[in-house]
Amino acid sequence: MHSSLLTLTDIRKSFGGVRALDRASLDLPRGAVTALIGENGAGKSTLVKILSGIYQPDAGEICFDGQAVLISNPQAARVLGIGVVHQECLAFDNLSVAENLFVNAQPATRGFVNWRVLRMQAKAVLRDLDADFDADLPAGRLSIAQKHVMQIARALTHESRVLIFDEPTASLSQRECAELFRIMRALRDAGCALLFISHKFDEIFELANRYAVFRDGVSVSAGRVSEVTNDELISLMVGRPVGQLFPKLATEPGVELLRVETLSRAGEFEDVSFTLRGGEILGVYGLVGAGRTELAQVLFGINAADSGVVTVAAGAELALVPEDRQVQGAVLPFSLAANIALPNLATLAPRGWCSAARESQLARQWIDRLGIKAQGPDQPVHHLSGGNQQKVVIAKWLARNPRVLILDEPTKGIDVGAKAAVHAVTSEFARAGGAVLMISSDLPEILGMSDRVLVMRRGRVRGHFTRAQATSENLLRAASDA
Amino acid sequence: MSAPRPRISDNTRRDLGLAALTAALFLAVTIAFPGFAAPRNLAGLLDDTAILIMLALGQMLVILGRGIDLSIAANLALCGMLAALFNRAFPEAGVAPVFALTLIAGGLLGACNGLLVWKLRLPPIVVTLGTMSIYRGAIYLLSKGAWVNENEMSRDFLAFPRGQFLGLSMLSWLSLAVAATFMVALQRMRAARDLYAAGGNPEAANYSGIDPGRMQFIAYTVCGAIAGVCGYLWVARFAVAYTDIALGFELSVIAACLIGGVAIAGGIGSAAGVVLGCLFIGIIRSSLPLVGISAFWQMFINGAVILVAVLLSARQRVFKRTILEART
Numbered sequence: 001m002h003s004s005l006l007t008l009t010d011i012r013k014s015f016g017g018v019r020a021l022d023r024a025s026l027d028l029p030r031g032a033v034t035a036l037i038g039e040n041g042a043g044k045s046t047l048v049k050i051l052s053g054i055y056q057p058d059a060g061e062i063c064f065d066g067q068a069v070l071i072s073n074p075q076a077a078r079v080l081g082i083g084v085v086h087q088e089c090l091a092f093d094n095l096s097v098a099e100n101l102f103v104n105a106q107p108a109t110r111g112f113v114n115w116r117v118l119r120m121q122a123k124a125v126l127r128d129l130d131a132d133f134d135a136d137l138p139a140g141r142l143s144i145a146q147k148h149v150m151q152i153a154r155a156l157t158h159e160s161r162v163l164i165f166d167e168p169t170a171s172l173s174q175r176e177c178a179e180l181f182r183i184m185r186a187l188r189d190a191g192c193a194l195l196f197i198s199h200k201f202d203e204i205f206e207l208a209n210r211y212a213v214f215r216d217g218v219s220v221s222a223g224r225v226s227e228v229t230n231d232e233l234i235s236l237m238v239g240r241p242v243g244q245l246f247p248k249l250a251t252e253p254g255v256e257l258l259r260v261e262t263l264s265r266a267g268e269f270e271d272v273s274f275t276l277r278g279g280e281i282l283g284v285y286g287l288v289g290a291g292r293t294e295l296a297q298v299l300f301g302i303n304a305a306d307s308g309v310v311t312v313a314a315g316a317e318l319a320l321v322p323e324d325r326q327v328q329g330a331v332l333p334f335s336l337a338a339n340i341a342l343p344n345l346a347t348l349a350p351r352g353w354c355s356a357a358r359e360s361q362l363a364r365q366w367i368d369r370l371g372i373k374a375q376g377p378d379q380p381v382h383h384l385s386g387g388n389q390q391k392v393v394i395a396k397w398l399a400r401n402p403r404v405l406i407l408d409e410p411t412k413g414i415d416v417g418a419k420a421a422v423h424a425v426t427s428e429f430a431r432a433g434g435a436v437l438m439i440s441s442d443l444p445e446i447l448g449m450s451d452r453v454l455v456m457r458r459g460r461v462r463g464h465f466t467r468a469q470a471t472s473e474n475l476l477r478a479a480s481d482a
Numbered sequence: 483m484s485a486p487r488p489r490i491s492d493n494t495r496r497d498l499g500l501a502a503l504t505a506a507l508f509l510a511v512t513i514a515f516p517g518f519a520a521p522r523n524l525a526g527l528l529d530d531t532a533i534l535i536m537l538a539l540g541q542m543l544v545i546l547g548r549g550i551d552l553s554i555a556a557n558l559a560l561c562g563m564l565a566a567l568f569n570r571a572f573p574e575a576g577v578a579p580v581f582a583l584t585l586i587a588g589g590l591l592g593a594c595n596g597l598l599v600w601k602l603r604l605p606p607i608v609v610t611l612g613t614m615s616i617y618r619g620a621i622y623l624l625s626k627g628a629w630v631n632e633n634e635m636s637r638d639f640l641a642f643p644r645g646q647f648l649g650l651s652m653l654s655w656l657s658l659a660v661a662a663t664f665m666v667a668l669q670r671m672r673a674a675r676d677l678y679a680a681g682g683n684p685e686a687a688n689y690s691g692i693d694p695g696r697m698q699f700i701a702y703t704v705c706g707a708i709a710g711v712c713g714y715l716w717v718a719r720f721a722v723a724y725t726d727i728a729l730g731f732e733l734s735v736i737a738a739c740l741i742g743g744v745a746i747a748g749g750i751g752s753a754a755g756v757v758l759g760c761l762f763i764g765i766i767r768s769s770l771p772l773v774g775i776s777a778f779w780q781m782f783i784n785g786a787v788i789l790v791a792v793l794l795s796a797r798q799r800v801f802k803r804t805i806l807e808a809r810t
Binding site for chain 2: 073074078084090091094138
């Protein structure tokens with residue numbers, strides 16, 4: 001039986017002149033996982049914010065359990081029984097796990113918190129979820145995966161019947177994903193209505209019963225996942241057939257540009273050796289916490305190694321596109337031009353005087369080359385979508401003409417279109433003789449893009465595969481404890 | 483894998499550490515100068531520190547919510563002048579109306595800070611830097627630069643903070659009562675827990691239905707009301723009111739909070755810690771003349787203690803960093 005628990009009809013929402021949602025409709029049946037699919041900017045986050053009471057729709061109707069309702073603030077959403085597991089893990093690191101579960105909803109008498117009841121209820125919920133952490137721990141000590149579990153527990157303490165998961169797997173390892181999916185299935189079987197937002201199609205096909213596709217704020221399609229294929233979903237989402245996702249160009253390996261020998265840094269990675277030649281893409285695969293990002297940081301000189309030798313070919317410059325583009329990659333309040341100019345000021349302003357004209361010119365060049373969707377070089381980067389922000393970060397480094405490009409999770413959390421563009425740029429860079437070290441947790445990306453694959457686990461290299469040897473089974477086995 | 487349950491929380495551990503440090507300092511001074519531990523001297527120490535304790539507790543609320551109140555001493559001075567002028571005009575009115583007046587006036591001044599921070603979303607440091615000057619200037623306008631001296635103050639007005647009860651001054655008792663109220667309220671009141679949440683992660687607080695700006699407004703208002711009442715207490719205790727009383731005292735108040743373990747970034751701090759921080763400053767302040775070194779050293783030691791406290795909490799964060807995957 002698939003009776004609807006939550007129905008949204010013809011929701012509209014505009015910000016200034018920009019229409020974020022236009023006639024968006026969504027149907028969440030009980031006992032089912034509905035996947036919400038759309039490119040960045042399709043209106044998914046706006047919809048989540050409307051459901052969690054942060055935004056008010058300009059028009060349209062929300063029905064909960066057959067009744068038209070108004071979700072005027074987050075408190076109202078909670079009272080209705082709508083719980084949200086946010087992408088960014090909104091946790092209070094300064095408070096205990098137990099208190100996190102009950103923020104603004106503490107069991108209390110006459111304004112005074114009843115800590116005994118609060119801790120007891122928190123422990124009960126965590127036990128139900130088989131959580132592997134204690135309710136008295138400060139939330140700041142939890143891993144990202146544990147924080148996700150904490151958010152689910154938070155939703156459950158309020159007896160939520162509608163649960164929204166906004167890209168929950170973006171920063172989880174394989175094992176943590178499996179654990180999350182187990183909990184989600186259990187909630188589904190208990191009759192909850194789940195909304196699952198994800199860019200990863202394998203997860204959608206694994207977990208979801210139904211799908212709904214948004215494009216430019218409009219709902220374009222909905223139905224059963226069993227009646228649709230991967231390619232159909234992609235073309236629904238993009239509105240046009242997408243070119244090859246992994247445009248791997250055949251290249252001849254050139255001269256050796258980077259040689260790493262027995263590189264170690266205490267507590268992070270040990271005894272890492274590899275070589276990298278011009279024209280090559282070396283994929284680095286592993287679970288979260290395998291020491292890959294830390295390796296990239298040492299190669300780029302952010303941290304110092306404890307021992308080992310790194311040899312770089314004469315005159316070969318390195319560039320690092322870091323994992324967290326919003327914190328490490330781009331200066332968000334700066335304009336696009338200022339961001340791209342940042343590592344290039346030595347050339348742009350040789351005597352120490354900056355020139356806005358020269359910076360804009362450089363930015364325009366890269367806007368065209370990478371197809372960055374922006375109003376112009378002066379637009380602040382925080383106004384851009386995730387995919388376009390990533391293109392800006394790549395552009396600022398490519399503008400330096402490096403020979404070795406280190407990419408750390410280059411397509412994490414960006415939509416299919418931007419992903420294809422990033423892959424195209426990477427392939428082009430390698431074809432032009434550059435060497436790429438591509439760290440990724442995205443298995444299809446690793447398999448599709450790499451000439452060779454290095455697998456790391458717990459700070460050590462656990463395997464070295466050629467393109468022919470690299471199969472999902474081989475890589476997964478090397479990366480996990482099996 | 484189940485994480486080991488911490489036997490005592492980080493907050494408690496920090497407070498205990500500070501208590502040990504304060505006790506060690508106290509012992510050291512007492513060994514050198516046995517007279518220091520005499521009950522009379524200790525009562526004097528508490529009396530000297532009482533106003534600092536109340537102000538620091540108010541300031542803590544503001545800092546917990548990611549704000550700062552630089553205008554706290556100017557607010558105190560303005561309300562002190564108001565109290566003195568009111569008393570001069572109505573000498574027979576007694577102490578109760580003076581309390582009410584300073585409580586309300588201080589609360590309103592604090593609410594001004596809070597409204598500017600909440601509704602106009604201005605940075606707290608800028609807002610209170612501005613109001614600090616405005617409030618100081620207002621004292622001058624109010625008093626036309628003149629002093630209100632002891633002979634212009636009524637007997638009741640002067641007597642209240644000095645009144646003795648069980649060996650302690652009324653001022654001391656008042657500060658103890660405020661401290662006890664804060665200890666219970668911060669731990670148990672829902673509004674206080676919302677303040678910790680709003681200061682710890684304003685965005686997440688917003689998603690939980692807490693308005694972080696509103697929490698800041700409340701914190702500023704309470705802080706202002708405390709500063710207002712302290713204005714009266716200060717003026718009565720020192721028996722004089724003029725434009726420049728408590729000039730620069732806001733920095734001692736903030737220093738006491740930081741030594742007491744309040745995180746300047748918000749969300750972390752306890753009432754017990756702040757009281758200990760004040761006592762620490764109080765002990766140093768009252769023992770330096772005994773040792774025979776200048777008051778400059780008091781500032782020097784306060785500064786060093788703040789840096790060491792910040793350094794220690796920064797080190798804690800480094801140790802928390804876990805890079806390698808947890809072993810199962």
